[in-house]
Amino acid sequence: MARKTYLVLVNDVLRKLRHNTVTSVGSSDYSQLIGLMVNQAKREVEDAWTWLELRRYINVTTVSGTQRYALTGFGERYRLDCIRNDAYSGAIIKSVESAWFENQYPTDQAGRPQYWRATTTDGNGDPQIDLYPVPNAAETLRVHGWINQDDLSLDADILKVPSWPVVLGAYVHAIEERGEDAGTSLSKAQAEYQGALDDAIARDNLNSAKGTASDWRIA
Numbered sequence: 001m002a003r004k005t006y007l008v009l010v011n012d013v014l015r016k017l018r019h020n021t022v023t024s025v026g027s028s029d030y031s032q033l034i035g036l037m038v039n040q041a042k043r044e045v046e047d048a049w050t051w052l053e054l055r056r057y058i059n060v061t062t063v064s065g066t067q068r069y070a071l072t073g074f075g076e077r078y079r080l081d082c083i084r085n086d087a088y089s090g091a092i093i094k095s096v097e098s099a100w101f102e103n104q105y106p107t108d109q110a111g112r113p114q115y116w117r118a119t120t121t122d123g124n125g126d127p128q129i130d131l132y133p134v135p136n137a138a139e140t141l142r143v144h145g146w147i148n149q150d151d152l153s154l155d156a157d158i159l160k161v162p163s164w165p166v167v168l169g170a171y172v173h174a175i176e177e178r179g180e181d182a183g184t185s186l187s188k189a190q191a192e193y194q195g196a197l198d199d200a201i202a203r204d205n206l207n208s209a210k211g212t213a214s215d216w217r218i219a
Contacts, residue, residue, distance in 0.1 A: 004163040006152035009038050012167045017174055024155050034174060039151040041169025043077075045161050046148040049201045050079065052208050053160045054146045056219040059086075062113065062135035069129055069141075070122040073219040077148035078127065083116055087139040093131070101132060109133040113141070147219055162200040168193040 004012070011021040013034050022028065025035040046054065060069050071078075083093040096115045113131035122128055129143075149160045159166060172189045208215075 003158045005155060006157045007155040009159060009163060009167060010034050013038065013170045013174060016171045034170065037170040037173040038166060040173055041166045042159065044169055045165045045197060048197055049204060050146050051161050052204050052215055054148060055216045056147045057142055057144045057216045058219045060141045060143055062139045062141060064136050065134060067130050067134045071127050071129065071143055074126050074145060074147055076125055079146045081144040084142045085139060086142055101130060104132055110136040144216055165193060165197040165200050168196050
């Protein structure tokens with residue numbers, strides 16, 4: 001099934017509200033409002049599950065003596081899955097709490113990184129991680145995670161997560177904003193939204209179980 005654009009999503013919601021469709025999301029104040037609700041529902045759907053379509057990874061090359069590394073391209077809305085060291089057959093580097101990390105100071109060791117923690121963001125808003133022991137050689141780490149899509153803004157922007165829960169979620173928010181819809185009660189709309197989301201998660205979970213390493217795409 002073809003993926004839906006921002007404009008198609010907005011028009012789907014407008015149809016459910018029995019409004020005229022538009023030629024652009026920016027055509028009217030109301031279509032722009034529905035566009036905001038589409039993005040709100042998109043964020044909710046993205047945060048509800050670790051979607052196969054949002055799997056991404058980046059390679060980070062360590063530098064001898066450098067402990068902190070930016071995860072370029074991960075942005076603000078991300079979830080980390082694991083970090084692997086390609087130089088050691090994909091050995092997993094373990095996540096630890098900051099308190100454990102702080103207890104290692106001031107006796108920092110140098111060697112092959114075995115632990116990491118999330119820390120501050122860099123100037124671009126990307127997250128950063130600290131490694132321990134501090135790397136003493138150049139090695140390639142593969143950082144896997146889920147990176148949520150930026151908010152849709154152009155009419156032709158294509159949604160990555162399943163579209164029907166997003167449409168129904170935006171419809172729920174539209175009903176909440178203007179009051180009960182003449183055709184559908186808020187409680188019924190919410191139930192349909194949750195049901196569509198549960199179904200989409202179940203399908204994605206099944207596909208994820210059948211997935212391969214190629215499902216992880218470079219960020």
